[in-house]
Amino acid sequence: MRKNIGILISGRGSNMASLIAACSDIDFPAKAAVVISNRPDAAGLDFASKAGIATLALNHRDYEEREDFDAVIDAALEEHNVDIVCLAGFMRLLTPGFVDKWRDRLINIHPSLLPAYPGVNIHDRVLDDGVRITGCTVHFVRAEMDAGPIIAQAAVPVLSTDTVEALSARVLNAEHRVYPLALKLVAEGRARVASERVLIDYDELEPAAMFVPAL
DSSP states (O other), X not given: OOEEEEEEEXXXXXXXXXXXXXXXXXXXXXXXXEEEXXXXXXXXXXXXXXTTOEEEEOOXXXXXXXXXXXXXXXXXXXXXXXXXXEESSOOSOOOHHHHXXXXXXXXXXXXXXXXXXXXXXXXXXXXXXXXXXXXXXXXXXXXXXXXXXXXXXXXXXXXXXXXXXXXXXXXXXXXXXXXXXXHHHHHTTOEEEETTEEEEOOSSSOTTOOOOXXX
């Protein structure tokens, strides 16, 4: 039975779009049930609506406490019978209570090879440090920022001619490829957490669960 996913966004939702595209295949083990944004003007809401997916716009500024805001999100996810929550450019730290409730059913994508470069301004920092390989990471979410067991990663070369914009575009392309793969692993029950590490049961999937996009 296909798993229902809820996608949380804050902007255009390009990773959301890659997940929706994957879910449009009837053989994919998950389907998009609802898209929720903390910004009512997020462009991703219109994309999701046109794809026939339920949407919900919530302005986090309308809530005095973070717990109140997260409770409304949680109620919407429950209403849509969501099994797995996918953060796709959701620019809010979720409360520990929310994270604990959805433990090992809440995943996120981050534009670096975690645990390296958590936080923001990743590509600037990568270029400043002269790093040769960067990438992106899909992980189970924990209460700490950009922390949690790693499901899948994609490696991306850093070129000597790179600008922040060029590197960002190359990493984003990798994100669009690896996020659906990670969701597939989780939805099929092939990715499971043991002692805060992800164990993956492989079949036809590539053992490394890693891609290097063409330059």
